[in-house]
Amino acid sequence: MIAVYPGSFDPITLGHLDVIERGCRLFEQVIVAVLINPLKTPLFTVQQRIEQIRCCTQHLTNLEIDSFDGLTVTYVKNRQAQVLLRGLRVLSDFEYELQMAHTNKSLLPQIETVFLATSNEYSFLSSSLVKEIAKLGGPVSHLVPKNVALDLE
Ligand code: ADP
Numbered sequence: 001m002i003a004v005y006p007g008s009f010d011p012i013t014l015g016h017l018d019v020i021e022r023g024c025r026l027f028e029q030v031i032v033a034v035l036i037n038p039l040k041t042p043l044f045t046v047q048q049r050i051e052q053i054r055c056c057t058q059h060l061t062n063l064e065i066d067s068f069d070g071l072t073v074t075y076v077k078n079r080q081a082q083v084l085l086r087g088l089r090v091l092s093d094f095e096y097e098l099q100m101a102h103t104n105k106s107l108l109p110q111i112e113t114v115f116l117a118t119s120n121e122y123s124f125l126s127s128s129l130v131k132e133i134a135k136l137g138g139p140v141s142h143l144v145p146k147n148v149a150l151d152l153e
Helices: 014-026 046-056 072-078 091-107 127-135 146-152
Strands: 002-007 029-035 063-068 083-088 112-117
Touching: 002 014, 002 072, 014 029, 014 083, 014 112, 029 046, 029 072, 046 063, 046 146, 072 091, 083 091, 091 112, 127 146
Parallel strands: 002 029, 002 083, 029 063, 083 112
Antiparallel strands: none
16 A cells, blocks of 8 residues: 655654655555745755655665655545545644545545554654744754754754
């Protein structure tokens, strides 16, 4: 079974990496798909984000890293994947994620969204929080992979 894990990953955090590692244990293949979103102004380019993910996932043999634009379900269909992988941190995530899961199912009925509950130590962690701390000169090495901490510095 192939799972697509879509997101902005601007940048990848230890919370994302935890979901990726656990997903790789559950599915035959996981595709991390970086969304090219013209409505957002990211800190890192898509190419930089792909490189950041590649650098910290060398140990995962059943992982592929890619980028996409347009509808997530179109990408999922083109890749012949059966599962959309997403992470859940807090209750506020749930409302948005459930709406997305229902929307995606209405567009592509055969798709199943699988949610992985965040590991406890990463439940507060988001890319925006990391960027805010880094901007204010705080330490982020306990929140992101080593290579990303260097990029943020
Ligand atoms: P998006 O813009 O699609 O929300 P993100 O990169 O912010 O992209 O998140 C991608 C996915 O990873 C989402 O399902 C999000 O809930 C999940 N995620 C983000 N941070 C964590 C974390 N610390 N623990 C578990 N899941 C997370």
